[in-house]
Amino acid sequence: MSPWLPDLNNGEYKNPVIYADYSDPDAIRVGDDYWMIASSFCHVPGLPILHSRDLVNWTIVNHALPALVPHDYFSAVRHGQGAWASAIRHHAGKFWIYYPDPDFGIYVITATDPRGKWSEPVCVKSGKGFIDPCPLWDDDGSVWLVHGWAKSRSGICNILTLHRLSPDGERVEGQGEVVIDGNAISGWHTIEGPKFYKRNGWYYIFAPAGGVATGYQAVFRSRKITGPYENRIVLEQGSTPVNGPHQGAWVGTPSGEHWFLHFQELPATGRVVHLQPMRWENDWPVMGTSVAGNNGMVGHPVPIYRKPDSPRQPVAAPATSDDFSSPEPGRQWQWQANPRPEWACVDTAAKALRLACMPMHETGSHWMTPHLLMQKFPCTDFRVDVTLDALPAQAREGDHGGLMVFGYNYAWIGLANNGGHGARLVHATCHNAQDGNKEQIIASIDAPAVDKLHLRVEVTNGRECRFSYSEDGRAYVQMGEVFHATSSKWVGAKVGLFAACKPETQSDAQMTFRQFVVSPLVPAA
The missing domain is CATH 2.115.10.20 (Glycosyl hydrolase domain; family 43)
Structure with a gap:
């Protein structure tokens, strides 16, 4: 819905x-x-x-x-x-x-x-x-x-x-x-x-x-x-x-x-x-x-x-959720620049979106990263859930990806390969990214030992974002404080998915996402 x-x-x-x-x-x-x-x-x-x-x-x-x-x-x-x-x-x-x-x-x-x-x-x-x-x-x-x-x-x-x-x-x-x-x-x-x-x-x-x-x-x-x-x-x-x-x-x-x-x-x-x-x-x-x-x-x-004088029509709204059952991501998705074929593929049999870990921008933030797959905020109060597979064996140090809210200020929650520390569950933010500021890691813990991790962001009042994760899709744990979303250059805030590696490096890893679900959220009292 x-x-x-x-x-x-x-x-x-x-x-x-x-x-x-x-x-x-x-x-x-x-x-x-x-x-x-x-x-x-x-x-x-x-x-x-x-x-x-x-x-x-x-x-x-x-x-x-x-x-x-x-x-x-x-x-x-x-x-x-x-x-x-x-x-x-x-x-x-x-x-x-x-x-x-x-x-x-x-x-x-x-x-x-x-x-x-x-x-x-x-x-x-x-x-x-x-x-x-x-x-x-x-x-x-x-x-x-x-x-x-x-x-x-x-x-x-x-x-x-x-x-x-x-x-x-x-x-x-x-x-x-x-x-x-x-x-x-x-x-x-x-x-x-x-x-x-x-x-x-x-x-x-x-x-x-x-x-x-x-x-x-x-x-x-x-x-x-x-x-x-x-x-x-x-x-x-x-x-x-x-x-x-x-x-x-x-x-x-x-x-x-x-x-x-x-x-x-x-x-x-x-x-x-x-x-x-x-x-x-x-x-x-x-x-x-x-x-x-x-x-x-x-x-x-x-x-x-x-309503205008017209025959009764089915209730509808622009698409938001995506179960990745079609050969291409849904029409609601957009990249930040002209895309390249190797950035993404949809495995329709597995109902999975695989995003290649492409280099993030040399500035140390994702403000200028073209391979962010984003969609518009659908209203002021909503929830996004997505499932992220465990880091693949090909992941190298610095490979990371997850669920992001993007604008002049942006934040994400997801998995990262931190080299000697192994797989980590990370929550990071960047404020005034347009000014060249770097990302800051707000919280980082050992990645839960599960094949699939459930990620969530709840948005209230148009901008208050609460990121959380779950090992079983039922009990969620919040990471970090409330993050305040902002617009970007002439556009509103966006929410979506990404996979990246260190600047000026290469990676053979792909991050696998399943069941991107956008649902109503009753505003907090």
């Missing part, structure tokens, strides 16, 4: 509809199917694709990017780089994703089936600083693209630029022009993440502003695609606990309802996905629970609401 299910089974849902770090969501409807994508940054495979029939129950069905380009560049860990906020559209019988890499440019990929293979990335516009692209195919056949700017690469931000694209949508034609200048709007800052629409002869750009943690959702409209655009705030926190509700997608149901998907950033957990009811008044969208203000109607997020 998933630790978070938004469907209340009574015709209503609760927010978030996805309590995990599927950040910067964009979504479309094609027929009766809804498709959502999210940012993935340096994590591979990238650009997860999720599917739903009711906007509430989502499953992850694919990744659009099996590897990042340039491939060699992303064979190393590039925290905060890679695939940023993207847009998905359906046009001319194809699905299109425009995604930005702020260090290389804007790319486009296509597929006839979002569950299948996507095309190789084509660079639409090369250069630094371009982020958050979104296309629009206009009624006259012209193709347009709007995007934001990353100040860290370009020195500018808070503006949105419009480009005309070639008819095939694969390259920019001519010079772009600024269509929205946030610096000219008193009190506004950090306009980014635009989504482009056309309705009733109006051009609309939905764009967040005000920053990730405390911002709001704005909408701009114009009768001409090049502007000028008038603006309105349509969704803000108000008195709700949903900070910074913004950046997402307007979608409609077959019956004519309107809905808005957006994110909320939470400490450690990351950017979780909410669903707001939406309606149109005087050709302006109104989202959430509407209240008077802002020259019209501004909305506040809803905690519980009736």
Whole structure:
């Protein structure tokens, strides 16, 4: 059972509809199917694709990017780089994703089936600083693209630029022009993440502003695609606990309802996905629970609401647990860089995941280790259990692996070969790993004399992690104090598995894991 299910089974849902770090969501409807994508940054495979029939129950069905380009560049860990906020559209019988890499440019990929293979990335516009692209195919056949700017690469931000694209949508034609200048709007800052629409002869750009943690959702409209655009705030926190509700997608149901998907950033957990009811008044969208203000109607997020008008769907959530019965690890797993085949293999007959002990980074921490196999925190309160086989005979001094919670601060529990001391059960942490700090061993004991060791981490309040072990899978012993998880560069904390050896060494050993189980956990009183 998933630790978070938004469907209340009574015709209503609760927010978030996805309590995990599927950040910067964009979504479309094609027929009766809804498709959502999210940012993935340096994590591979990238650009997860999720599917739903009711906007509430989502499953992850694919990744659009099996590897990042340039491939060699992303064979190393590039925290905060890679695939940023993207847009998905359906046009001319194809699905299109425009995604930005702020260090290389804007790319486009296509597929006839979002569950299948996507095309190789084509660079639409090369250069630094371009982020958050979104296309629009206009009624006259012209193709347009709007995007934001990353100040860290370009020195500018808070503006949105419009480009005309070639008819095939694969390259920019001519010079772009600024269509929205946030610096000219008193009190506004950090306009980014635009989504482009056309309705009733109006051009609309939905764009967040005000920053990730405390911002709001704005909408701009114009009768001409090049502007000028008038603006309105349509969704803000108000008195709700949903900070910074913004950046997402307007979608409609077959019956004519309107809905808005957006994110909320939470400490450690990351950017979780909410669903707001939406309606149109005087050709302006109104989202959430509407209240008077802002020259019209501004909305506040809803905690519980009736489900969208759609056929009843099975209760679902993005995958978490994995029994390693399939030839590949489940779609919830990601590496920290483009993976190599020798890192992992699944023994389906034994229902076991075998991770090769690959060299950890020379810094003495795992911050820059690419072969960490991680997945997102699935909510604020949950438990992870996994079984780890005893160290293999091939293990050398320094070989180690186990269960990890990863972020700027990270911690793990597992087995290590300490040479003359033999196999040890170790609990280690690293704080502010991004600053080059080394791991510290918090506790170390002789490894229990069992063939299989049961490892566990319990997470409460979104960040309080308690690591423990068991020899029999029933009685657990906590190791170390409470560890506080943190986010990482633009992403939430992750939990997962790893195997490693000393820096600049080689090992023939593999660590064997079985039954990775994520389950609900009632918060501590």
